[in-house]
Amino acid sequence: xxxxxxxxxxxxxxxxxxxxxxxxxxxxxxxxxxxxxxxxxxxxxxxxxxxxxxxxxxxxxxxxxxxxxxxxxxxxxxxxxxxxxxxxxxxxxxxxxxxxxxxxxxxxxxxxxxxxxxxxxxxxxxxxxxxxxxxxxxxxxxxxxxxxxxxxxxxxxxxxxxxxxxxxxxxxxxxx
Amino acid sequence: xxxxxxxxxxxxxxxxxxxxxxxxxxxxxxxxxxxxxxxxxxxxxxxxxxxxxxxxxxxxxxxxxxxxxxxxxxxxxxxxxxxxxxxxxxxxxxxxxxxxxxxxxxxxxxxxxxxxxxxxxxxxxxxxxxxxxxxxxxxxxxxxxxxxxxxxxxxxxxxxxxxxxxxxxxxxxxxxxx
Numbered sequence: 309x310x311x312x313x314x315x316x317x318x319x320x321x322x323x324x325x326x327x328x329x330x331x332x333x334x335x336x337x338x339x340x341x342x343x344x345x346x347x348x349x350x351x352x353x354x355x356x357x358x359x360x361x362x363x364x365x366x367x368x369x370x371x372x373x374x375x376x377x378x379x380x381x382x383x384x385x386x387x388x389x390x391x392x393x394x395x396x397x398x399x400x401x402x403x404x405x406x407x408x409x410x411x412x413x414x415x416x417x418x419x420x421x422x423x424x425x426x427x428x429x430x431x432x433x434x435x436x437x438x439x440x441x442x443x444x445x446x447x448x449x450x451x452x453x454x455x456x457x458x459x460x461x462x463x464x465x466x467x468x469x470x471x472x473x474x475x476x477x478x479x480x481x482x483x484x
Numbered sequence: 485x486x487x488x489x490x491x492x493x494x495x496x497x498x499x500x501x502x503x504x505x506x507x508x509x510x511x512x513x514x515x516x517x518x519x520x521x522x523x524x525x526x527x528x529x530x531x532x533x534x535x536x537x538x539x540x541x542x543x544x545x546x547x548x549x550x551x552x553x554x555x556x557x558x559x560x561x562x563x564x565x566x567x568x569x570x571x572x573x574x575x576x577x578x579x580x581x582x583x584x585x586x587x588x589x590x591x592x593x594x595x596x597x598x599x600x601x602x603x604x605x606x607x608x609x610x611x612x613x614x615x616x617x618x619x620x621x622x623x624x625x626x627x628x629x630x631x632x633x634x635x636x637x638x639x640x641x642x643x644x645x646x647x648x649x650x651x652x653x654x655x656x657x658x659x660x661x662x
Binding site for chain 1: 503504505507508509512514524526527529540541542559560561562563564565566583584585586587588589590591592593594595596597598599600601
């Protein structure tokens with residue numbers, strides 16, 4: 309749905325503003341790698357711009373650290389209204405290894421609303437291109453939550469728990 | 485003069501041809517030692533929780549719903565794909581796959597949950613795995629019974645090869661004293 313919507317909102321080239329919010333430069337190198345002739349994301353009309361005021365898309369790399377948090381918010385506000393935010397790398401997606409440290413806000417989505425997540429440490433250039441193509445609606449989404457079960461549970465524990473809760477509800481009613 | 489240099493440039497460019505990858509339209513294989521998203525083999529996992537203890541980003545969480553059921557959750561959003569979980573796994577149930585196309589709109593798309601059915605040991609009360617890949621169960625197939633020292637001495641023997649003399653010889657075996 310979002311990709312269809314972004315096709316309507318962004319019919320022409322996307323201009324990208326790259327925002328490093330405390331990354332180790334691994335993701336930044338991969339983002340620059342995407343712009344090289346070998347990977348060449350410019351065939352989709354993407355272009356790196358220096359100012360957020362010219363940009364449609366904001367790439368955030370790095371767990372948003374406490375010093376950069378107000379700056380990231382400021383840069384996000386400076387982008388004109390139909391805007392997309394990409395979180396690139398494990399740090400930006402979920403905080404990485406530093407998800408619970410004192411000086412890190414724990415991911416880009418804690419600071420600004422994020423539209424697309426591209427995990428990886430760093431993500432391959434192909435993975436970034438895939439995320440971009442997903443946003444443009446060129447490819448299908450491949451990730452989906454997986455549930456594995458070793459054996460089917462012989463005693464229906466869920467039912468038992470529910471029955472216990474039902475029985476407990478009577479006591480709660482009695483208390484009231 | 486400028487024209488000649490331009491023609492030279494065109495010829496120089498023609499020599500290597502087009503080098504740009506056609507990636508999103510054509511698949512691009514990963515190198516052989518690439519570490520992608522870790523994959524669980526739920527037939528092999530014994531639920532020891534070594535991966536959860538070793539994960540630097542603490543992406544694997546263990547939740548014991550009850551005595552018999554253990555749920556392991558893998559949250560890929562902050563996974564750094566270091567491969568330590570697959571290194572530490574004693575049953576090699578975790579392997580690093582070649583999957584890297586994980587871009588999503590929703591962080592929960594990259595989670596894996598694994599439900600393990602655990603049995604409790606008759607002696608110590610701790611949980612162990614139910615599947616027949618387990619060593620205790622394998623020994624049970626061979627004729628191992630709990631709390632019988634005579635049979636305990638002949639665990640390595642299959643029940644068809646049970647030796648009467650060997651059983652007699654081990655009749656007076658004692659439980660080791662403290």
